[in-house]
Amino acid sequence: MNRLFNIEDSLANKISYYHIMLLMVSLPFDMFYSHLILISLVVHTFIHLKKEAFKNIPTFRTVMLQSVFFITVLSTVYSINKPAAFTEWGKQVTIFLFPVVFCLNPLDLRKYRPQLLLVFSTACTAIIAYLYIDAAVTIRHYKLPISALFSSAFTNHNFSEPIKMHATFFALQVALGLIYMLSMLIKQRLFYNRLLYLICSVILTAGIIQLSSKSVFIAVFIVINTALPWLLLKGRQRLAFFLFSTVISVLLMVTIISSSTLKERYITELKSDLSVKSPSATIDSRLARWEIAGNLIIKAPVIGYGAGAETGLLQEEFFKNKLYSSFLNRLNTHSQYLSFLIKSGVIGLLIYITTLVFGFNCAYREKDLLLFAFMALIAAVSFSENLLDVDKGIFYYAFFFSFFIFSQKQPKHRSSTTDKHRLQEGHNAGIMV
Numbered sequence: 393m394n395r396l397f398n399i400e401d402s403l404a405n406k407i408s409y410y411h412i413m414l415l416m417v418s419l420p421f422d423m424f425y426s427h428l429i430l431i432s433l434v435v436h437t438f439i440h441l442k443k444e445a446f447k448n449i450p451t452f453r454t455v456m457l458q459s460v461f462f463i464t465v466l467s468t469v470y471s472i473n474k475p476a477a478f479t480e481w482g483k484q485v486t487i488f489l490f491p492v493v494f495c496l497n498p499l500d501l502r503k504y505r506p507q508l509l510l511v512f513s514t515a516c517t518a519i520i521a522y523l524y525i526d527a528a529v530t531i532r533h534y535k536l537p538i539s540a541l542f543s544s545a546f547t548n549h550n551f552s553e554p555i556k557m558h559a560t561f562f563a564l565q566v567a568l569g570l571i572y573m574l575s576m577l578i579k580q581r582l583f584y585n586r587l588l589y590l591i592c593s594v595i596l597t598a599g600i601i602q603l604s605s606k607s608v609f610i611a612v613f614i615v616i617n618t619a620l621p622w623l624l625l626k627g628r629q630r631l632a633f634f635l636f637s638t639v640i641s642v643l644l645m646v647t648i649i650s651s652s653t654l655k656e657r658y659i660t661e662l663k664s665d666l667s668v669k670s671p672s673a674t675i676d677s678r679l680a681r682w683e684i685a686g687n688l689i690i691k692a693p694v695i696g697y698g699a700g701a702e703t704g705l706l707q708e709e710f711f712k713n714k715l716y717s718s719f720l721n722r723l724n725t726h727s728q729y730l731s732f733l734i735k736s737g738v739i740g741l742l743i744y745i746t747t748l749v750f751g752f753n754c755a756y757r758e759k760d761l762l763l764f765a766f767m768a769l770i771a772a773v774s775f776s777e778n779l780l781d782v783d784k785g786i787f788y789y790a791f792f793f794s795f796f797i798f799s800q801k802q803p804k805h806r807s808s809t810t811d812k813h814r815l816q817e818g819h820n821a822g823i824m825v
Contacts, residue, residue, distance in 0.1 A: 408499040416512040448495040457491040467736040471698025490794035501799035516569035520599035561784040563605040570596040604657040611772035685725040696737035728774035763796040
């Protein structure tokens, strides 16, 4: 535990380390804290900035990490709603900032990645435990049966309501924490450490189910049953894990089916989302909104209508097509892929897909399970949510994408610059590096 909070490094790097740690812990809470910590990290980075660090910025890797922001900027030129487009700039500026900060900051993210991820995963575990305790206190106060915990009153958004967090966006964070805890459970050999990781994994798994995000659940299911044994295990261990995970997966599916609420959320609602609009339905299906979006895309397929145009265009079409629930709630397409097609056309979508491929390729090349899991989560949730239109989703994408890429092996020119800077700091502080 002491290694988590008392690292051996220069004072400037220690401060950077604590900034990033606090930033990760703050992600499930109000974005005010995350933005405040980010501003502090930016200021700290520029205070200790070395001129040679700027050489690290103009790289293909950095451009790929920032590509989503550049799509928004370029599509603003022809946007039919420029005020909304500039609002998107403000939301997505973190996508531009994080790669720059990690380029300029000399902290060795690769060295401290395990500690930072452990703190983040532990924080997610603690928050899930708190949400269950909060639910138990509520159930006891209103003298409800224990079975009420699995009712609609305590699942999905209602479960994450005490921390004012969208269920899917919190589930994205919990999923990363779960994958990390499982990877440590596999790698760890000490009994008590393995027991601790097992307990945390169980709590996080329960949290994933309780949050009931279908896209996150599917992504986690695929990663655990395929990527995890493929990237971490070999031979008989891989086969044994695959058989064990299959049994656990079957048990989880039986649990979901046996609960009327969970069955409604995971199966019935999925069917409803993918069904055509029914005259008697009070809530519009995703498929109905996707059809409306498709009609708009056909009219401007190459470059779209520009950043900020989506909601206004959809509002008009929702009303014309009597999707009154979507109109009154000012809903978007609920698909990041379709959102790119509306705003920046095929060109924007291809750039986004190229960015995802870049991430998957980096994960495959380095056999990086956490980056692979992150990319799988982003790709899956992009089918059902406008991930990059919401502050929580943008910050999650911007931070973790840059964090995982910059915590991999760095190019030689960056390593030499970083080492030179670190040696100079070590000499000044009287530390042997």
